[in-house]
Amino acid sequence: MKTYPLITEILQIVAVLILAPIFIGWIRMVKCWLQGRTSAGLFQPLRDIIKLFYKEVVLAENASWIFRFTPYLVFGVSVLAAAIIPILSTDLSLALTADAIVLVALFAIARFFTALAGMDIGTAFGGMGSSREMMIASLSEPAMLMAIFTVSLVAQSTSLAQIALVIGHGPFILRPSLAFALLAFVLIAIAENGRIPVDNPATHLELTMIHEAMILEYSGRHLALIEWASMMKLFLFASLGIVAFFPWGIAGGSLSDIPLAFVLLAMKLFIAGIALVLIETGLAKMRIFRVPEFLGSAFLFATLGMLSYFILE
């Protein structure tokens, strides 16, 4: 076994584990500035997670093993996904494990268990969150597949490393198909990560929460794992967007490229964070039954991308 892919693999997992909370911290910071508040700093999410690990776990009386197992599984899925997406380097020892479709399915299994955990305790909130989450997921999945389809038309592959290589190393062409796919992907990422305008990660208002409703009964280390995993999920979606649409700078097969790749990644995420905050501050959360239209337009954009590939390219 070659050592280089193994080293980048470990580096990358560690980077994702630490950078994900910092990325969230950055988003919250920019949001505070835009809304004229004082921010708690870049490292507050990290401190929150550490604090939660030391707290006592309060389990609902009715909770079964599914409720206790879910946080570990969700976290495990996120770590595995972090090992697969070529964030720092395209040469990872686990890169072959999954292509874009498997990756989507990996997030789906985390969601499946989170939704079950929401049903497990038997409160109406949990069920409500699960029901809505699954509804949103069912609508975002076709759009996601269509976006993958469009990208795979360009790259002739669904393998993430291959997509990054083809798009990053090919001649720079402004492709309308990729522009549409990017637009679709942004909408899907917003929906999948429960950001405004689909869901509000900061709300605990009973009737509007979706993701928060499912995890309402979690506490202590379980909550820490779930929160950490959802931060990683946002980070991973951002990097997925980078891999597919802005892969310039991702390291190839030599260790000396890694520092540059790291700096470029930080810069891209810096911009992605600002863009997300602008979207979130500019829009209000929409009614739940407007979400189908939102995701419908994502699907439409992805389909337009596919069509424009066949017609224009």
Next chain:
Amino acid sequence: MEFSPIILSSLSLLSLLFAAIVVPLVISSQRLLIAISFSLTAVASLLAVAAGCWVVGSGLINKLILPLGLPNLPFHLRLDPLSGFFLTVIGLLGFFVSIYSIGYVKGFLGKRSVTPLVIFYSLFMAGMFLVVLADDAFFFLISWEVMALASYFLVMFEDEKTENRRAAFLYLVVAHVGAIAILLSFGVMAGLATGFETFNGYTFDAMREAKFSSGWATVAFFLAFFGFAAKAGVVPLHVWLPEAHPVAPSNVSALMSGVMLKTAIYGIIRITFDLIHVFPWWWGAIVLFLGLISTVMGVLYALMQHDLKRLLAYHSVENIGIILIGIGLAMIFTSFNLPILAALALIAGLYHTLNHAMFKGLLFMGAGAVLHATKERNMEEMGGLIHKMPWTAALFLIGCISISALPPFNGFVSEWLTFQAFLLTPALPNALLNLLIPLGAALLALAAALAAACFVKAYGVTFLGHWRGHHNPPSAPPFMKGGKGGVEVDWFMRIGMILPAIACLGLGVFPTFFIQWMDIIPEQLLGSKIAASAGAFGWMWLTPVSHERASYSGFIVFLGILSVVAVVYLLLHTRRTAVRRAPIWDCGFGKLTNRMQYTATSFSMPIRRIFGFLFNIKEQVRITPPVPPFNKGGGGGLHYHLRVRDRFWNLFYQPVADASFWVSRQFGRLQQGRIHIYLVYSFITIIVLLVFLR
């Protein structure tokens, strides 16, 4: 005669016939009858699996001509890798279900005689084996009828219920309309093979040799496809399926959904790729289209159900759709002369056939276990069973994950392969298909995600939360009334479910083995295989076309998730943080009851609202105003009534049913009940015959 796979499968058939005919005559004790005959069917199934594996592994083609049948028209048997594969699938699930049945059928003891169940169960299995073994049209149809009639009697087993009789009748009608279409299709092919004067065209060999003109081939194909689609429950011919499957005993439902539907898939593959083997692309496009419709409609209807077994039955419609998508794509690729891609699509369809047999069998057995313990099929009256039935709950969960196409279980592998086949359609030299087929991939993604939603609902409402039942019937097990008491099923049933659960995991984690094993089927049918590329990176990696195109490793996904979970768990548990149990947060309301949980109906409400236009929905809210004195239970009530019906019923079936009733009524006028009028009829008939046929 030398020992060969076909002898092995004949042995299996003989032991099934022995279990059906001799055992019930000899053994009078019902308890012993169950043990002996289901053990026999289990052994017979294993024999069939051995024969099937042998033939697929070696690629042999075995033939046998039986000294039975009509004069000069003997029955032909043939075991080739395609039959061998289906023999394995049927046998494998048959084995699991037979073990399960030893425990499950005991539940009927003391209520009714289980002898018919035992007899028809064995005949049913024998019928399914014969369908895939038959090598001529007569024998195929006879086997087909044995299978259909045996399953009809199994659906009718609890015949005191009107619902069962209705469902069984509907099943019988649809099965026979389908059988007529298949018969006609064989007639067309046999006639074209050797001319209509002789009967020699009835063997499949003659049909294979024949060259069909495109017009007649189209007629033959669509007749057969109609017939098989009626059996497989392809939308819009699916209406019998959600009626018949739930009312049959659960072990039979498992077989019907898991493998009986697959015999129709077998028929479609046999006729298309083997007997006709040259076809235009639009046949494939129609198969693909119907597959997609079935997939999406099946899962959407499933979401609307709150009867656990009915929900599973609708999911069979969905999964048959997924299999047909693979077959349809394979047909399209074949007709454009892209055999490698066709092989990939066909493998995807066949692998899903195997996978669906495993997880649907498991799920129906799980539903049977729940039914066995709670005497309840309505999910709205269940809940919290994970605490009472830990084994069933865990095994049912594996089934749910598999059917929802989540890695690392098996359902995902075959859906992923189907997606890969979709992603390769830009290679087709047809612009229209290039533009339209990707939308099909999106529909499949929609169906997969909806299936996940549906199984979160099914599992969440049945096994999680608190017990929801509000009026406990007197026969209810003690735990419903708040008491303790184990309701977990016995070990036969558990083993019957554990084995397919292991199969689900194994098929998901080591797909490369199985794909290489069954690669002989596309090689024989399409002249191309995918193993060279699919297994190029060793057993751990599945790379259907090339590793640069796409790759998946179920093993790494499984191991990766498992190891991270284990490491994190160990890390967090070295330091003992207290775990405190507390009541759920009720927002200070203080009066939460179990009836306030989310129900199956409320869970699917958002989806019902979005896709409501596809259903026939009647929603009624009735408010009874409060009447004084309010303190003595005079408070009014809110009644919510919801009825979701299959639109296809009103669209296609009601008119047909009405028309046939109308026609029968018109004919009924002839019946006067007086003898002299009937004599007049006979007289007129004879005169007419004399005039025309003299």
